[in-house]
Amino acid sequence: MKTKNVIFACLLSMAASYATAQQTVPSQRATITTEGDSIIIRKGSGNMRIRVYEEQPTDGESKEVEIYEGVYLERVESDKRTFLDALPFIPQKKKDNAYEPHNSGIFIGYSRMGNDFLSFDNSAKADLNLSRSWEFGFNVISLCHNFKKNPHWGLNFGVNWGYRSFSFDGNRALLKADGQTYFAEGDEENSYSSSRLRHFFFRIPITLEWQQRLGRSNKLFFNIGPEFEIRHGVKSFTHINGGKKQRVGKDMYVNPVGVNLLAQAGYGDFGLYLRYSTTSLFQKDKGPEMSPYSFGIAWYW
Template sequence: MKKFLMICLSFSLCSILQAQNVQDTLQSDSLKKKNILIEDSWSTKPQKHEIVKKDSFHISTNNSDTTKLKFMKKNIVKVVEEDNGAKIKIGKIGKLSYQEDRDTTKIRIGGKQINIIDGWHGTRVRIEKVQPWDPNQDKFFVEEEKDFRGHWAGFEMGINGLAEENYSGYISDLNGFIDLNLAKSIAVNLNFLQYDISLQKERNTIGLVTGLGLEWNNYRFDSDMTLEKDISGKIQPVGFNPEWNIKKSKLTSIYLTVPLLLEFQIPVKYNTRRVHLAAGVVGGLRLGTHSKIKYKFKGNTHKDKDHDDFNLKTLRYGAQVRLGYRSLNLFGTYGLTNLFEKNKGPEMVPYTVGITLVTF
């Protein structure tokens, strides 16, 4: 039984390790046809490189008895020989090792270990469960770090609010006329494009994040009023017909957003699960604005929309902070510009707090 298992395992290992002799047997024409790149770091022979645009294999062997077979820069098989056995890694999930002592051969596959024991009374085979490989203890099974990837792209929802309100340009009776219903002042963000720039050579935990997104901001008024421009072009509150039963009155804006964020990632488990923290600025270009009124009059429901700029800033920017763990992401944005153009409306700064519901 032991000999049969060892023969099978040895055949598999020999098939993989035999790749180091391919350099002496392959001809130059077959290299061009099969697109194979072979490197022996311990060899004094000139290295042969075949640069291809499509599929390419990379077989490398170094003096630490480690052999790697790569395809498109990704590890397919990784083998390391030791004094009393070997370790094999196939792709991302295939992990195999064998170790031979004086009277026991141990073959480990994933979370199970096969013990082949030679004793006075014959050969015994015992299968037992073992703990998964810990990358912190066995660096052989550590995955090669991927490129830095930030946390911007996704679908988000939040709540809009207004701060630092100043109505000094209005009569006292109009002080605070923009009063929001925060629970219904919903923000919807669709961040559809992301571009990452790593700031490290050996690691992937710090980088810059930018991209594009669309931002819908709803400001739901808590009182029965809407906004209009007066003769001078200044924003003024306007009441409704007393006979109207007001259901909804809000102001909606759409912005094209561009972020520039510095993101830090802190590995917390096996280097794959991370806490991420990002901070920076997000600029916006206004694409459209409208007000909407929904009301009932004489038993009929009416919906009126007024498309206008309402003196909202055409270009605006704000400071943003993002904090999360894996796909969970919270964000907060505080405006660095006023909501309205200067002297065209009350002074106030918009802010948004929300959560990422879906990541791309």
């Protein structure tokens, strides 16, 4: 019995505290008088109440009689997003002035090797066959943040997966031995042809985007930012003495994690991209110093 009394007293105390808190919320009141009629507007927490009074003669006296009362609830507009909005292939409702991130889509392009970061000269250590060195990927997850409902600027986040291949010209192959990855030149006993290095990747781009609608048509856009790359499934292949393709190494002391600089520009649902690795493809002192980069086209949705 005592326990019930204590619980009941606690409930009464909580109710009294809530009522006191509600009463302490200040309200704003404004009164407008026009030719004998009065309009009272009272703004409290969460809603606005409007009352209209009219002067009417009653028993020889003029009294104010309420002829209208309305309550306008406060509304906060917000876009409710679910995890489905982050997945590709899910149709999104577009608004004319809404921010449209150019993050989801598929891309394909050529792969190259530079001597160091932002060097667009061909690497002296690897003569690539450009027509057979390429990459392909598609977006898995896409998110974005629009700055204060500004339709021109936004921050994009994503995850994509894909495949990349480097094809080497000449009588050489990329081998792995004694803790080193190196290019082996062919000789009279062993000749190499159509050698290549390939790997799969997960990439996490974080880009700052600017976009501008041109008339009533599509938007012109540009974005740039870092991109984290996780490499896996690294293998080296070659043809020895004209025979069938053989795997001559795996892992190859490739850096499992890299950081790229990604830049994209386009119009509407199509664009061009350039990504450049800020670090060497191979681990320090375990392979040739080469920085991969790629460029190509992308289709966004």
